[in-house]
Amino acid sequence: MPTFDGFPHVMVSQQFSRQWIVEEFFPLVDQMKHIFVSGGCDMLKGKRMVSFFYQPSTRTRMSFEFAIGYLGGNVLFSTENAREFSSGAKGESLKDTILVINRYRPDVIVLRYDRELGSEVVSGISRVPVINAGDRNPGQHPTQGLLDLNTIKKHFGHIDGLTVTMVGDLKNGRTVRSLSYLLGKFGRISINFVSPPNLAMKSDVKEYLFKHGVEVEEFTDLRRVAPASDVIYQTRTQTECGSTMNGKDGYFRIDQTILDMLNTDTIIMHPLPKLDEIASEVDDDSRAVYLTDQIDSGLFTRMALLKMILAPKR
């Protein structure tokens, strides 16, 4: 697996090469699906995972804990309120926490952090692999990026040449950032960013995409670009981050009007949980994959990553 600072951490989308994604990751995800469908395996028997969440995320934690479960490993310790209710609340540094967890020698640490992760964990501190399960400011969510990419690949059979439209609060959403970095690895990609001006995608991502030859355009009305999109990636209103976009506004919301514009082959994605940025009638449209393929891809992606980290040679 592509390492991060010499260790098999999963920190940021950028660490994964196109070659690894296409030749190793996508095929392994398919294998994981077969293991899941057949009811699980013992591949990671005896392996010990720690779920250490400074910010609660039922969905992500559940996905990881099921992933290790289907591979026969164990969650030896799990907390979802590390910041509010535990050593985090007492102001301890993340470095100390990581060092302490390391002494117990788990096989992998799944870490959701409510600030920016990075140098603290990165600089040779953790000898136990750490998977970034979402960080902040604005942060990344690299396993979400990989599962999103795999969802697209599963539908179209390829990534090159696709037009992906990302909608909503792009400034604060970490999932669109992680997905953008991954799309930049592929060829002839067009990305449309659709958001209110005050919630536009940050320049670091746009610069990265420009350097990687991705065609980027920005819009303030989804209807302008919906018909020409292969993928519509709607994002959640980040109320925690004080975003003020009106989800009901026709410019950014997916409803019947948008559905009527889309190609039959387009897919509609969302990282969940969703509020009213997607009208309820969209759920039943066969092009909506956020309650089906995207969830499955999340489980299989985490299984694949855990397999690569914990049993790399098998």
Place this chain on the structure above:
Amino acid sequence: MPTFDGFPHVMVSQQFSRQWIVEEFFPLVDQMKHIFVSGGCDMLKGKRMVSFFYQPSTRTRMSFEFAIGYLGGNVLFSTENAREFSSGAKGESLKDTILVINRYRPDVIVLRYDRELGSEVVSGISRVPVINAGDRNPGQHPTQGLLDLNTIKKHFGHIDGLTVTMVGDLKNGRTVRSLSYLLGKFGRISINFVSPPNLAMKSDVKEYLFKHGVEVEEFTDLRRVAPASDVIYQTRTQTECGSTMNGKDGYFRIDQTILDMLNTDTIIMHPLPKLDEIASEVDDDSRAVYLTDQIDSGLFTRMALLKMILAPKR
């Protein structure tokens, strides 16, 4: 097992028939006791349970997690703050949550919900069996109803012909509702509802009992009916629901005065946790079963339900 909308969900007390209760449920609970006493078994090996609590309930969650543990199954994911700390807090619909959990294919979902459960889960959404571990407005707690019924059966050897007195905040208490619906399945039952007028049992339950031939009377002083009761079922003051009954008031509280009135064969029940609606001297009275038989019955009842849902043919 009696299904709910064609699926083996446990949703409401009404779904269980007298025949099933007497011929299948009671005997299976006895079997479960033997398994417990012998230290557990592997009957549900490889089965995966999700504990998904929107409202914390240490006692109920512990009872279910021990139940699957004694049968050899696993809790693959557990959360007790789904509303406050996770996707629930972001306003996501229960339907989305249930659909997502379904994708992971657990074998059973134990769900505590802080609003009314029902059509959202019921209408063919969950293909994974869901056990209602308590809902609201005013809600039910069907596994508590079954464990209460089994506690009574264990003591008297039968249900028919008994006089059951329920005391306290009957308006908001879901356990007395679930037990009432179950008692309505039996013959020659008398129920006394003892509560302040503003916390009286709601009319839906009373109408149900009337239709099922149960003799119902309402009182505002426990001392009036204590001597003629086979079962005194005290309830917890629902402070969360803003009930204002004074638990210390002699009219609704169980203390030495009430103990002195009771038959030697009467049992005193309570769903726990209890506050001062039961005086501490009652704990040591042999007729009090809330810290003994009722707890045991809770574990065996949940074991029996999990066995029926997860290994119906064994």
Place this chain on the structure above:
Amino acid sequence: MPTFDGFPHVMVSQQFSRQWIVEEFFPLVDQMKHIFVSGGCDMLKGKRMVSFFYQPSTRTRMSFEFAIGYLGGNVLFSTENAREFSSGAKGESLKDTILVINRYRPDVIVLRYDRELGSEVVSGISRVPVINAGDRNPGQHPTQGLLDLNTIKKHFGHIDGLTVTMVGDLKNGRTVRSLSYLLGKFGRISINFVSPPNLAMKSDVKEYLFKHGVEVEEFTDLRRVAPASDVIYQTRTQTECGSTMNGKDGYFRIDQTILDMLNTDTIIMHPLPKLDEIASEVDDDSRAVYLTDQIDSGLFTRMALLKMILAPKR
């Protein structure tokens, strides 16, 4: 194992004799290290632990859950918010809670309590062994005391004759209390208590040490005693308890100035989590053991206690 009121509870440091500590505990901790290094064992297979925390403590809970995990046992139920989010919030007595947990017949209960533990659990109520994982007012943390003692023993090869300096909020810190009671079992011990006058060690501990022949002196400036100390035990500022000591104050803080005074053989301990009462440069000093030996000792100590309680004859 030394019992408490006839049961193998771990309640207070005083219950352990010098003979047991030296002849049984220390050697068993060494055995546990070997089990850990070899990847764990199945010694406690089928044993069931309950983690019941009224007050969150990520570190202590993780240490216990890893300890039972490395010995092959299971955590059947775990909660870290028993007070705020569960039956505790409803005001139920600890006695009721302990009685209920007992009915499920776990093999051991690890209990963190936010008030004073003691007679409620002690007086013959729990037939399941209870391990005090920290209580209050001012409370004890006996497993921390044992792990601290073992850390010292590992470094010096003995306890007799050492000079131990405890620094900081000694009034509210339960770890220094538990360690003091243990040191009192040994010979020719000198203890220096260094704290602001308003946060001085309470008289009960000082009287105990006087009776046991420990030489005790009190100071208000760490620099006075640092050079002559074998152990510097820094404590955490107890913000929860309203302590007002200024951690940055040179009198009680460990920084380069203090490091320069210490013998090469002195060790620096801290129960963690730490804030700024220890300067960050101290972390990298080889005499600091709080992120290394002390953490390891915590895991091995809990493994040893669980082994003695759950598999005493093996």
